[in-house]
Amino acid sequence: xxxxxxxxxxxxxxxxxxxxxxxxxxxxxxxxxxxxxxxxxxxxxxxxxxxxxxxxxxxxxxxxxxxxxxxxxxxxxxxxxxxxxxxxxxxxxxxxxxxxxxxxxxxxxxxxxxxxxxxxxxxxxxxxxxxxxxxxxxxxxxxxxxxxxxxxxxxxxxxxxxxxxxxxxxxxxxxxxxxxxxxxxxxxxxxxxxxxxxxxxxxxxxxxxxxxxxxxxxxxxxxxxxxxxxxxxxxxxxxxxxxxxxxxxxxxxxxxxxxxxxxxxxxxxxxx
Amino acid sequence: xxxxxxxxxxxxxxxxxxxxxxxxxxxxxxxxxxxxxxxxxxxxxxxxxxxxxxxxxxxxxxxxxxxxxxxxxxxxxxxxxxxxxxxxxxxxxxxxxxxxxxxxxxxxxxxxxxxxxxxxxxxxxxxxxxxxxxxxxxxxxxxxxxxxxxxxxxxxxxxxxxxxxxxxxxxxxxxxxxxxxxxxxxxxxxxxxxxxxxxxxxxxxxxxxxxxxxxxxxxxxxx
Numbered sequence: 001x002x003x004x005x006x007x008x009x010x011x012x013x014x015x016x017x018x019x020x021x022x023x024x025x026x027x028x029x030x031x032x033x034x035x036x037x038x039x040x041x042x043x044x045x046x047x048x049x050x051x052x053x054x055x056x057x058x059x060x061x062x063x064x065x066x067x068x069x070x071x072x073x074x075x076x077x078x079x080x081x082x083x084x085x086x087x088x089x090x091x092x093x094x095x096x097x098x099x100x101x102x103x104x105x106x107x108x109x110x111x112x113x114x115x116x117x118x119x120x121x122x123x124x125x126x127x128x129x130x131x132x133x134x135x136x137x138x139x140x141x142x143x144x145x146x147x148x149x150x151x152x153x154x155x156x157x158x159x160x161x162x163x164x165x166x167x168x169x170x171x172x173x174x175x176x177x178x179x180x181x182x183x184x185x186x187x188x189x190x191x192x193x194x195x196x197x198x199x200x201x202x203x204x205x206x207x208x209x210x211x212x213x214x215x216x217x218x219x220x221x222x223x224x225x226x227x228x229x230x231x232x233x234x235x236x237x238x239x240x241x242x243x244x245x246x247x248x249x250x251x252x253x254x255x256x257x258x259x260x261x262x263x264x265x266x267x268x269x270x271x272x
Numbered sequence: 273x274x275x276x277x278x279x280x281x282x283x284x285x286x287x288x289x290x291x292x293x294x295x296x297x298x299x300x301x302x303x304x305x306x307x308x309x310x311x312x313x314x315x316x317x318x319x320x321x322x323x324x325x326x327x328x329x330x331x332x333x334x335x336x337x338x339x340x341x342x343x344x345x346x347x348x349x350x351x352x353x354x355x356x357x358x359x360x361x362x363x364x365x366x367x368x369x370x371x372x373x374x375x376x377x378x379x380x381x382x383x384x385x386x387x388x389x390x391x392x393x394x395x396x397x398x399x400x401x402x403x404x405x406x407x408x409x410x411x412x413x414x415x416x417x418x419x420x421x422x423x424x425x426x427x428x429x430x431x432x433x434x435x436x437x438x439x440x441x442x443x444x445x446x447x448x449x450x451x452x453x454x455x456x457x458x459x460x461x462x463x464x465x466x467x468x469x470x471x472x473x474x475x476x477x478x479x480x481x482x483x484x485x486x487x488x489x490x491x492x493x494x495x
Contacts, residue, residue: 073435073437077403080421083401083409083411084435085409085411085435085436085437086409087409103405103407104403104407105371105374105375105378105403105405105407106378106405107407108371108406108407109371109372109375109378148379150378227435227437228435228437228438230437230439241439243439244435244437244438245438245439246435
């Protein structure tokens with residue numbers, strides 16, 4: 001099945017298409033179509049495959065002093081907000097954190113399971129597990145369930161003997177080591193703020209403010225993110241929760257309301 | 273070749289709504305008693321509430337066959353725990369057990385939307401709210417079921433408690449007294465009954481406090 005796209009050509013081609021190199025560029029535009037009887041159904045299934053990320057904004061980055069982890073707290077079921085107080089930063093153990101994006105139950109269950117495995121590793125080997133090792137444990141489990149519908153987009157952040165560590169692990173079985181990640185439907189907005197303000201040599205206060213701002217801006221523009229912006233810091237002595245601020249209040253903190261002169265005059269006129 | 277779709281589903285939705293509110297030293301759990309399928313009412317007199325432990329009560333809406341099976345599984349696990357640890361399970365422990373039980377059927381879920389209510393080890397009211405596959409959180413109040421989208425905004429308006437994620441932390445339990453909370457629950461169900469066809473008939477309220485457990489019933493519209 002091929003569509004007639006002669007209407008898309010703006011002018012008749014005068015140059016002969018003998019040359020192989022430029023042939024593709026000068027060919028008339030056309031849409032490639034799948035070989036399918038049920039085109040509509042095929043499209044519906046294709047859209048399901050590339051469905052937008054679950055409603056969430058989480059981010060984590062490594063800087064000079066350690067790792068900063070931040071997340072919003074909204075859970076949505078379609079268009080309904082099922083909770084505004086979901087804990088999306090999961091405390092795996094006193095020196096490792098995991099973030100939650102995707103299916104809440106999947107993330108909660110497998111992070112708890114990871115915490116158990118990390119503890120067993122400590123008991124068996126008389127030393128703490130590395131962030132590399134912990135993320136690999138989780139990635140291997142998720143890979144074994146690949147294709148079965150689990151939805152997990154998580155970052156494992158921690159401090160081990162090699163220093164700060166940050167890995168992105170997802171339910172497709174992917175595992176990436178990195179220094180800056182943001183996961184969720186609000187991540188494009190968070191990346192914008194995070195990438196433009198990031199410097200490796202930030203202090204803890206500057207880094208936590210950057211993380212908080214990035215989450216705030218994502219919740220402002222993304223309907224599926226909101227609630228409370230939590231910021232955690234992971235340092236050599238373990239993780240510490242730095243702040244938990246309602247994003248509605250953060251909005252007025254960043255955009256203070258000053259009554260205009262006209263409003264003030266009108267208030268006086270209607271006074272007693 | 274278009275995808276074949278099943279003609280039979282193992283699930284059904286029997287409707288109904290549940291609510292739980294946590295107080296400083298009490299917990300109120302309530303559910304209507306209507307059981308329906310499609311546009312038919314199967315019975316006006318079905319309890320969705322089950323007492324799992326001395327200080328722990330669960331209310332579940334959704335597919336009642338799955339709910340019944342879930343209640344039985346939890347009782348059995350609780351009995352095992354009592355034999356092994358020589359004590360009853362606390363409400364937060366039961367909450368974790370329920371979450372795990374639900375998740376172990378992640379690929380063929382219990383079609384049950386639960387709220388768990390009770391008193392924690394300090395005697396403070398606690399409410400845990402769940403989705404069908406076991407994700408849970410401790411909250412000050414919650415509602416689940418067919419009327420939850422009608423009930424939740426009203427509870428948010430009356431009871432909106434500060435999020436437990438805020439730092440510095442603020443207490444999540446409602447400042448209401450026990451009688452005020454029970455009155456609120458009655459009001460909430462009367463309103464939900466007006467606009468949700470699956471909610472009505474009778475309201476069963478369970479109140480848990482330091483002196484034990486108490487039940488109250490109230491008539492709701494039967495249409």
